[in-house]
Amino acid sequence: MKFVFFGTPEFAAIILEKLIKSGLEPQAVFRDPKELTSVLVEKLKKLKPDLAIIAAYGKIFPKEILEIPSYGFINIHTSLLPKYRGASPIQTAILNGEKETGVTIMKIDEEMDHGPLLANSLLRVADSDTYESLSKKLAKLGAELLIKIIPEYVSRKVKPVEQKHEKATYTKIIKKRDGKIDWKKSAEKIERMTRAYYPWPSAWTLWNNKIIKIIKTDISDAKNNHHVGEVFLIEKDELAIKCGQGILIIRKLQLEGGKVLTAKEFLNGHKNFVGSVLK
DSSP states (O other): OOEEEEEOSHHHHHHHHHHHHTTOOOSEEEOOTTSOHHHHHHHHHHHOOSEEEEESOOOOOOHHHHTSSTTOEEEEESSSTTTTEESOHHHHHHHTTOSEEEEEEEEOOSSTTOSOEEEEEEEEOOTTOOHHHHHHHHHHHHHHHHHHHHHHHHTTSSOOBOOOGGGOOEEOOOOGGGGBOOTTSBHHHHHHHHHHTTTTTOEEEEETTEEEEEEEEEEEOOOOOOOTTBEEEEGGGEEEEEOSBSEEEEEEEEETTSOEEEHHHHHHHOGGGTTOBOO
């Protein structure tokens, strides 16, 4: 069977590598979602693939492209569709405190994450998972499911099942400003932000007109009399910030233009950070 592969980030690279190791090597790999439709149509018509596989490509294809492969286009989506359609299902799952997520193999149509389903697989979300770690886990899971489902799909053993569109939920494109911390939020929500937005755009705040990225955190519900956003020390000289509810313990952070440091390393060079009130 001849197939082509569309994908851009590390997520797609993990899947592509596992496909090749399993003996499924594509005719061609497309990495630029900005490629003109007319150019893409011409290339695909010359290749005449039986199937096209998409992994995090970030482009909605028109009907004229979708109809070129005889078995159409199938996509690996990092949620249990129809939940979390769109660009940021992994980040959204972490932000919402989901205990489970997964991958879905689906046929592509002309709408975003709207096509019929072929298969899905569940994955437990660890309390320590960041976007980076969860993305890698889902890529491996998706590749395993894809390798299993391709022959079943091509042999018609698996038939596409329409999604329950009335249950669909959607995610948005993440932007830099989404990482800005509102210290009035609970420590639990801010801790999720630090994981959901790592490594980009990171959860961040401003101090002395410079951006500080909050890289690794824990939560404490210790009683205190500090103001929301105030930086202080608690037991064992741990660096803490008062939130709308609870306390965020800072383990690692990065000042604009500097390296990622432990809280202790940072305070050695920025003792005046304690006592600040972050906005």
